[in-house]
Amino acid sequence: MAKEKKFVEAITSMDEDFAQWYTDIVKKAELADYSGVRGCMVIRPYGYAIWENIQRELDRMFKETGHENVYMPMFIPESLLNKEKEHVEGFAPEVAWVTHGGSEELTERLCVRPTSETLFCDHWSKTVQSYNDLPKLYNQWCSVVRWEKTTRPFLRTAEFLWQEGHTIHATEKEAEEETVRMLNVYATLAEEFLAIPVVKGQKTDKEKFAGASATYTIEALMHDGKALQAGTSHNFGDNFAKAFDIQFTDKDGKLKYVYETSWGMSTRIMGAIIMVHGDDSGLVLPPKVAPIQVVIIPISQHVEGVVGKANEIKDRISKIARVKMDTSDKMPGWKFNEYEMKGVPVRLEIGPKDIEKNQVVLVRRDTREKTFVSLDEIETKLPELLEDIQKSLYDKAKSVREEKTYKAADIEELKELAENKPGFIKAMWCGDRECEDKIKEVAGTTSRCMPFEQEKVSDTCVCCGKKAEKMVYWGKAY
Amino acid sequence: MAKEKKFVEAITSMDEDFAQWYTDIVKKAELADYSGVRGCMVIRPYGYAIWENIQRELDRMFKETGHENVYMPMFIPESLLNKEKEHVEGFAPEVAWVTHGGSEELTERLCVRPTSETLFCDHWSKTVQSYNDLPKLYNQWCSVVRWEKTTRPFLRTAEFLWQEGHTIHATEKEAEEETVRMLNVYATLAEEFLAIPVVKGQKTDKEKFAGASATYTIEALMHDGKALQAGTSHNFGDNFAKAFDIQFTDKDGKLKYVYETSWGMSTRIMGAIIMVHGDDSGLVLPPKVAPIQVVIIPISQHVEGVVGKANEIKDRISKIARVKMDTSDKMPGWKFNEYEMKGVPVRLEIGPKDIEKNQVVLVRRDTREKTFVSLDEIETKLPELLEDIQKSLYDKAKSVREEKTYKAADIEELKELAENKPGFIKAMWCGDRECEDKIKEVAGTTSRCMPFEQEKVSDTCVCCGKKAEKMVYWGKAY
Numbered sequence: 038m039a040k041e042k043k044f045v046e047a048i049t050s051m052d053e054d055f056a057q058w059y060t061d062i063v064k065k066a067e068l069a070d071y072s073g074v075r076g077c078m079v080i081r082p083y084g085y086a087i088w089e090n091i092q093r094e095l096d097r098m099f100k101e102t103g104h105e106n107v108y109m110p111m112f113i114p115e116s117l118l119n120k121e122k123e124h125v126e127g128f129a130p131e132v133a134w135v136t137h138g139g140s141e142e143l144t145e146r147l148c149v150r151p152t153s154e155t156l157f158c159d160h161w162s163k164t165v166q167s168y169n170d171l172p173k174l175y176n177q178w179c180s181v182v183r184w185e186k187t188t189r190p191f192l193r194t195a196e197f198l199w200q201e202g203h204t205i206h207a208t209e210k211e212a213e214e215e216t217v218r219m220l221n222v223y224a225t226l227a228e229e230f231l232a233i234p235v236v237k238g239q240k241t242d243k244e245k246f247a248g249a250s251a252t253y254t255i256e257a258l259m260h261d262g263k264a265l266q267a268g269t270s271h272n273f274g275d276n277f278a279k280a281f282d283i284q285f286t287d288k289d290g291k292l293k294y295v296y297e298t299s300w301g302m303s304t305r306i307m308g309a310i311i312m313v314h315g316d317d318s319g320l321v322l323p324p325k326v327a328p329i330q331v332v333i334i335p336i337s338q339h340v341e342g343v344v345g346k347a348n349e350i351k352d353r354i355s356k357i358a359r360v361k362m363d364t365s366d367k368m369p370g371w372k373f374n375e376y377e378m379k380g381v382p383v384r385l386e387i388g389p390k391d392i393e394k395n396q397v398v399l400v401r402r403d404t405r406e407k408t409f410v411s412l413d414e415i416e417t418k419l420p421e422l423l424e425d426i427q428k429s430l431y432d433k434a435k436s437v438r439e440e441k442t443y444k445a446a447d448i449e450e451l452k453e454l455a456e457n458k459p460g461f462i463k464a465m466w467c468g469d470r471e472c473e474d475k476i477k478e479v480a481g482t483t484s485r486c487m488p489f490e491q492e493k494v495s496d497t498c499v500c501c502g503k504k505a506e507k508m509v510y511w512g513k514a515y
Numbered sequence: 516m517a518k519e520k521k522f523v524e525a526i527t528s529m530d531e532d533f534a535q536w537y538t539d540i541v542k543k544a545e546l547a548d549y550s551g552v553r554g555c556m557v558i559r560p561y562g563y564a565i566w567e568n569i570q571r572e573l574d575r576m577f578k579e580t581g582h583e584n585v586y587m588p589m590f591i592p593e594s595l596l597n598k599e600k601e602h603v604e605g606f607a608p609e610v611a612w613v614t615h616g617g618s619e620e621l622t623e624r625l626c627v628r629p630t631s632e633t634l635f636c637d638h639w640s641k642t643v644q645s646y647n648d649l650p651k652l653y654n655q656w657c658s659v660v661r662w663e664k665t666t667r668p669f670l671r672t673a674e675f676l677w678q679e680g681h682t683i684h685a686t687e688k689e690a691e692e693e694t695v696r697m698l699n700v701y702a703t704l705a706e707e708f709l710a711i712p713v714v715k716g717q718k719t720d721k722e723k724f725a726g727a728s729a730t731y732t733i734e735a736l737m738h739d740g741k742a743l744q745a746g747t748s749h750n751f752g753d754n755f756a757k758a759f760d761i762q763f764t765d766k767d768g769k770l771k772y773v774y775e776t777s778w779g780m781s782t783r784i785m786g787a788i789i790m791v792h793g794d795d796s797g798l799v800l801p802p803k804v805a806p807i808q809v810v811i812i813p814i815s816q817h818v819e820g821v822v823g824k825a826n827e828i829k830d831r832i833s834k835i836a837r838v839k840m841d842t843s844d845k846m847p848g849w850k851f852n853e854y855e856m857k858g859v860p861v862r863l864e865i866g867p868k869d870i871e872k873n874q875v876v877l878v879r880r881d882t883r884e885k886t887f888v889s890l891d892e893i894e895t896k897l898p899e900l901l902e903d904i905q906k907s908l909y910d911k912a913k914s915v916r917e918e919k920t921y922k923a924a925d926i927e928e929l930k931e932l933a934e935n936k937p938g939f940i941k942a943m944w945c946g947d948r949e950c951e952d953k954i955k956e957v958a959g960t961t962s963r964c965m966p967f968e969q970e971k972v973s974d975t976c977v978c979c980g981k982k983a984e985k986m987v988y989w990g991k992a993y
């Protein structure tokens with residue numbers, strides 16, 4: 038028991054030090070590790086398996102909505118990056134530059150892609166000619182580099198994995214529809230697959246993507262009351278098309294610029310899974326994304342028949358769920374802790390007494406509730422349980438978010454909330470950048486989004502008292 | 516018809532200019548395109564869909580053999596790359612160097628990974644402690660960079676996509692078994708999935724991977740008689756373990772070095788698919804890897820009922836094959852050429868007369884043979900046809916390879932063959948590097964491999980006349 042105790046004690050509690058708790062889970066659940074390369078992480082098998090499940094689901098949704106995968110170079114020549122002014126200003130300060138190939142100095146520096154708008158535009162400017170070529174609905178899975186000063190696993194790393202969708206359309210309307218469609222795909226992924234409730238909305242001009250006309254976002258609330266931007270979708274209008282001269286001959290015979298979008302979701306979302314669902318025993322995974330949905334732990338496995346029976350059950354369950362059996366010689370209590378740390382949704386225990394009673398014990402990770410299930414009913418009860426866990430996690434996360442969502446009518450109230458009640462603050466805004474800057478200065482909060490679902494908190498701007506244009510979610514963010 | 520003619524004429528014939536024929540297919544089948552970045556290509560949707568099918572199949576086989584996916588950083592600090600002497604000597608001349616992050620010069624240069632042995636070793640040196648931690652069976656899907664001087668799409672590019680498997684084991688024997696196991700996985704992929712016959716064998720010391728004790732390879736023969744190394748698997752012994760100090764406490768309580776392997780297959784294999792199966796009308800894809808296995812082309816589609824019937828057939832076929840229907844307003848002949856260029860294994864034609872007769876026309880891409888199939892039999896006949904095409908392509912490729920495999924007893928004969936009969940040359944070798952170098956100098960051929968299936972071509976080395984150690988496949992290679 039001493040060993041088991043130690044295993045649990047090794048995690049800092051959430052309330053004591055949230056940042057340390059987060060780091061402990063990343064390491065002890067074996068999701069990722071630091072590497073010898075500044076700001077870059079090693080994504081370990083268990084962490085990568087979660088990412089693969091997310092990839093599979095997103096990729097399925099992308100293809101269902103007509104998108105095709107492609108691959109663009111990882112390098113962007115400096116002259117290409119420079120073509121769109123706002124874009125280069127946004128990204129140039131944080132890119133890694135390749136200056137030498139082998140022993141030769143390059144005539145032009147190449148940056149390692151921080152995002153690939155410029156590469157897609159370059160390709161399209163050469164290949165798109167007529168309305169028949171439109172739309173192009175592309176996506177790519179890759180890694181990108183942004184030279185961040187301070188880094189944390191998954192949340193902010195110099196290199197991270199993501200997908201970046203890039204599309205071009207014949208009309209502004211189509212581009213806008215695509216931008217919203219893909220934001221909805223992200224929201225569906227977050228809510229239905231990851232059990233993470235999100236607020237959908239538009240970024241203010243200050244917070245939008247470098248070079249975009251409009252940026253939409255899904256914002257999630259972490260356990261500590263900080264927000265996390267979980268996915269963004271950008272409408273570029275014809276900004277890039279003009280910078281890169283992407284024109285097509287329309288049905289009416291006229292030459293027109295295309296309208297462009299891009300959208301991305303990254304391994305940051307792994308941080309959200311940890312910080313929305315995790316607890317002081319470790320990770321808690323929603324069943325849909327869990328690499329292992331059920332772990333079978335035989336009790337008194339030295340007793341004849343136990344492992345055989347457990348194997349039989351494993352074979353049955355493997356037809357309906359992702360299952361693992363642990364017959365290592367560690368003590369059951371040790372194993373319990375280990376799989377709790379890894380957030381496995383359901384533990385199935387089977388021992389000699391259970392075999393006698395033709396039953397198994399199911400213990401759910403989220404509530405630790407224990408149920409005894411007849412072996413005859415396992416094929417119906419287990420999927421029900423997994424579904425219930427998925428739903429409970431979402432409901433719980435949603436009620437936590439609602440508890441931590443406040444309203445402020447004036448700047449004093451906003452400041453007071455920001456200091457004492459970590460969470461989302463709903464407050465009205467006049468639309469002026471000055472007020473946005475001041476709110477940041479005074480309360481330390483940034484605008485997370487102008488939600489699609491608007492409501493009227495008050496009549497006037499929380500900052501200047503002038504007529505309000507929008508209700509905004511404010512908060513501190515990862 | 517003029518338009519159609521032009522479409523076909525635009526491809527250079529294989530016999531006229533093989534290199535140009537290859538490039539034409541890459542462009543006209545829309546597999547890849549040049550990018551604005553030196554030596555880097557854009558992999559277009561159709562090309563990427565082929566790669567995705569290869570990925571899915573390989574990944575399935577990797578997981579079936581117990582491997583887990585991970586992700587390592589894309590950068591390697593110079594000091595880390597320098598740790599294994601042979602390895603750095605092999606790769607340093609062809610890496611891209613990152614020297615600046617944002618506006619700051621880095622204190623240590625980072626190379627963009629040309630391969631990731633050093634990163635895996637660094638990770639393991641920190642995480643592996645006991646025999647309980649072994650084996651580690653890892654794989655990663657990523658892109659790598661090698662600063663090649665001359666590049667060709669898929670065959671040799673500055674950046675390419677691949678998977679790299681990296682494993683460590685407690686014993687030399689296990690590592691050797693793993694190395695061979697993964698070579699066999701590659702051979703299975705090539706032969707059964709891509710219909711490409713391969714020769715399995717070991718590389719000579721001269722041709723082996725930088726830092727390896729033994730490199731195994733699968734070698735395929737292209738239509739023009741040149742060889743292509745399609746996948747390699749390396750046994751490092753404890754070379755890297757010693758350089759990176761990866762030790763574990765064994766069951767006997769003693770500290771021991773691990774034994775390591777790595778193995779990789781890249782987008783180069785796309786080049787092999789083109790050059791093994793393609794013809795003067797374009798790409799020819801084996802059904803198993805084809806993104807579209809059947810294309811439905813309605814004939815006289817303006818006639819009432821034709822498109823409706825074609826749709827009905829599409830729904831039925833989509834349950835058993837990857838199917839696409841083309842109802843665009845291009846002429847049928849144009850469409851025939853287009854899908855021939857793209858190598859779609861089966862074309863299904865359906866027109867008013869066919870509907871009357873309750874039949875469809877199936878045309879296979881490889882032989883162009885036409886068959887009339889009753890609509891009632893489509894669910895049985897179509898899978899049979901796809902299977903037959905898969906098999907025929909393999910058989911044809913194998914007999915081409917056999918026709919182009921020669922034997923040489925002395926250097927004159929070898930030289931004569933190398934000059935006039937492009938293909939594999941089987942010849943005996945004494946094992947001396949000097950002879951290997953001389954054969955290259957005299958005949959322009961390199962040793963492709965020492966095949967596992969040895970045979971005796973003669974008693975003495977083809978070069979020096981001393982006692983022969985091994986039969987070797989020699990050839991010119993991509």
Ligand SMILES: [Zn+2]
Nearest residue numbers: 467472498501
């Ligand atoms: Zn204001």
Ligand SMILES: [Zn+2]
Nearest residue numbers: 945950976979
């Ligand atoms: Zn010799």
